[in-house]
Amino acid sequence: MKIGNLTVENPLFLAPMAGVTDWAFRTVCAKLWAGVTVTEMVSSRALVYQDKKTAKLLRKNEGSLCGAQIFGNDPEIMARGARLALEISGCDFLDINMGCPMPKIANSGDGCGLMRTPELAQKIVEAVVKAVDVPVTVKCRLGWDKGSINVLEFTKRMEDAGAAMVTVHGRTRSQLYSGVADWDAIRKVKAQLSIPVVANGDITGPEAALRCAKWTGADGLMIGRSCFGDPWIFQQVKAALAGEEIPERPLLKDRIAVAVEQFRLAEQDHGEHVACLEARKHFAWYLRGVSHSGFYKQQISSLTTMEDIYRVAKEISRDLR
The missing domain is CATH 1.10.1200 (Non-ribosomal Peptide Synthetase Peptidyl Carrier Protein; Chain A)
Incomplete structure (x- = not known):
């Protein structure tokens, strides 16, 4: 799998999760076969205003490819924030959060709120791609709610804007983390794009990972809440995808x-x-x-x-x- 000019040897992604995927946890997961990690999301505006607490979240871990994730809804601020995020972190790629469903983020037009304004989202990606010299990726959901699922149009815009990869969480913003992730929708996204697609949602273990990979045809899998207290899930999923015996969790x-x-x-x-x-x-x-x-x-x-x-x-x- 390639993300722009980056070669991904192990396309198992640790999902960026606020308050969870700090440098310490990312380091542990990378040691246990997470092939790609992403920082907690940081505000592009806070970076531009030189907030020191925000900058600290961007520490790059060793042992995996590592991306810096930013959020915001102003193309110029996002471009400046992207440059700063990479200067601070030295990360391998820049990820744009267009999937966070939390009200204080999404209701402000950031995160998944950008799925309601796809033209603006496209301008943001175009601006960030021009501003940095590393691959730019996007994480999104299916849409705002059941009545406005627009992930096919949205991800095509992301590709056209220059995104090197998209990650799709198979739920809408209104679902938060409830219900069942829609792998059919991710399969349709994969079928229409020429850039890599990473599947996210309900990858709860090696068996679920195999089903998701086979059904969606995704280039990579992103694991989120299932790794809480269980970083060995990456080791198990890696073995399952390789057709090897799945190792037991340690004592x-x-x-x-x-x-x-x-x-x-x-x-x-x-x-x-x-x-x-x-x-x-x-x-x-x-x-x-x-x-x-x-x-x-x-x-x-x-x-x-x-x-x-x-x-x-x-x-x-x-x-x-």
Whole structure:
């Protein structure tokens, strides 16, 4: 698979997710066979106004191709923001978010709100493509709601504007993350475009990934919420797509060791306080489905120091299986 001039050896994408795919988690996923990662989305306007917190979100991870994702609805600001995002991060490509369904984003005309203004979305891609010398990609949904599904027209505009790849989440903005992803629609997008198409939505494990790949014909697969606490999903999907035996997830003590490594990386990136706040949700995700873990999830909800993390991790590894 090619994204412009980039060769993608392993077309398994970690979805960009605000508050989740920070540098630490992306680094862990890249080590466990996510072939392409994308930063959390950042505001192009905030970049232009030199907001330091926004710039920190753009740290590039090693071990995979890495894209910087920006959002906004002004072509000139987006072009300037794109240049800044790449200067700050050194990322391999620039991704434009046209799929975020959250009201504060979409209702302002950003994210999935751009699917209501396809002409403006096309101008944004044209401006960004002219402004940067790396491939520009777009992530979108099926449309605003069930009555305005326009993904076929929209993605054709993106291709015409110079996008090197599109990722389609098979839901509308109004669905958020409910219901079933429409892989039929992604299949139709793939059939009409000459640029690569990445499928996103309901890729919950290796079996679902195989079905999605076969049905949609997509060039790549993007995994989102299914990797929460389970970065080994990339390893499993990679094996399934290659026709190899699907590896079991590691033992709990080994999974906890990976979680602790993620939190150590987060401490390096954010400092102890923020790392512990992030660990509260990530640590609980690592314990999903683990019997008798309620007692430790309670402790996890009030982590305040790295020593707390080390202590709880040690006790979990000792007491749970």
